Amino acid sequence: MGTRLGDAGRYLWRYRILYLLSVPGILYFFLFKYVPLFGSVIAFQNYNIFKGITGSDWVGLEHFQKMFSHYDFLRILNNTLLLGLYDLVIAFPVPILLAILLNEVRMIVFKRLLQTIVYMPHFLSWVVISGIFMGIFSMDAGVVNKALGFLGMQPIYFLGEDSYIRSILIGSGIWRDSGYGTIIFLAAIAGINPDLYEAAEVDGAGRLKQIWSITLPSLLPTIMILLLLHIGKFLDLGFERVFVFLNPLNLESGEILDTYIYKAGLLSQQYSYTTAIGLFKSVVGLMLILLGNFFSKKTTGESLY
């Protein structure tokens, strides 16, 4: 035993520099990722900044009960669920389709040009994107309303009407990220064995038939994995993406859990209540990912772990 400990000690000493180098990084993850995770217990307290976590009173599930009886919370949960669902049904398939279409472009130079352009919006900040959208959708100066006017229609105040905010949120999400999302599918397509296409060609399958019965099925494992990851983030639309488009006129349908947590938590200092909401969000996300993984394993054999 003594010698084994001695061996371990000698080993550590021999590679001490490697171990020492990794210490700051490990401390970083502990301090900035684990400590706030433990700090989430304030959801079960009436957290008071002066008393701290150790001094604040424990209240059990009171904040969770308050959450489910709160009209605002239920409305915002509804918005979040709806937007999450639209994102899944409308936005998720777009990169897959786009990758298949891009893959059919035979002129390499043109294909590269298209790719360069469709990847680009992903690197603009959400603030800049909201600015661009405000510009093109503006009432008097925007090109969209000019086009509507050209068609003899009345101008619409898109960003100031509650009924358009969800379309704008989903649309801007597609505009920004669907091109970038094609990269992984294009790589998967590039990895398909060309023999499969040749065999299909010998069997008399046309190009469209080949897309349907070779390309798409070959993409299925990638699609499943990304779908599972996406489902885990169902309630996680991203704070910035939504916040930059919100204004008092479209708040009713546009506000989501993340923007509400910011407003009620940081601005109105309801610390414990909004932490309870955040915790609820994480737990739902985890359950969704476990559930999705279970069904995926059962049906297609693909799973995350």
Next chain:
Amino acid sequence: MRTPSVRYRIFRIGNLVFLTLLSLTMILPFINVLAQSLSSSEAIMGGKVSFWPVAFTWINYEYVFGDASFWRAFAVSVGVTLFGTLVNLAATASLAYPVSRPEYKGRSLVVMFVLVTVVFSAPLIPNFILMKELHLVNNPLVLIVPGAINAFNFFVMRSFFSQLPGELIDAARIDGCGEFGIIWRIVIPLSKPAMASLGIFYAVGHWNAYSTALYYLNDPAWWPIQVTLKKLFESDDISVDPGSAVYSTLAHTSPEGIKMATIIIATLPIIIIYPFLQKHFVKGIMVGSVKS
């Protein structure tokens, strides 16, 4: 190769038309913003500007460049991007390199330790309380320190390091080269491409950062460019200092034009590095996806 069927040819032409239109919807809004930023206020408000400047003028840019708060925000963003990216690379590499070496026993433990933080992340308020305890609220370091290592980038860099030839490192060790000597003379020179690509990703992240500053910085002196830009969008009237050079020509500036000029300036750095960025991100995504 058989000659393609008529149906396929129709599909292919339709596809080209569709993809061209699609890429126009990605690029035209930007050109529209550019055209507006170079147009006079009457032209913008009259709805005359689409994709080409009307009554061309630099006045909107002159206004933005004459604004002290713009320069301050610009300087904060440049500083945070440069300094923050250096911190990111140093911190990420100093964890990723040891954990990539087979000599480091307990590698999988560290990997699990990091992976857990990807799956479970704390809500906003516990993070805010931590920043307060660490005196990072209203401290510009909050834009750099809490994001020092991105877990995804850590995995990318670790898998890059683990592809370095282990024989080279062993040989150096046998020759009596110390661990720091190995890092300095072998690892760093070989990892320049990885450092460059992750560095560009981190830099774009810093330049586009918005919510961290919104959460933790109340003092406008430390607002980075994105926060200042958002505040500009929220304000309907832009007041001009009567003593400033553009005051006399105020008739030609407009809130719209000034907003559009600021968008262009705030995006310019991204557009400039985009060609370098594009070279790297396809490969980056591949490595990342192999990992997961």
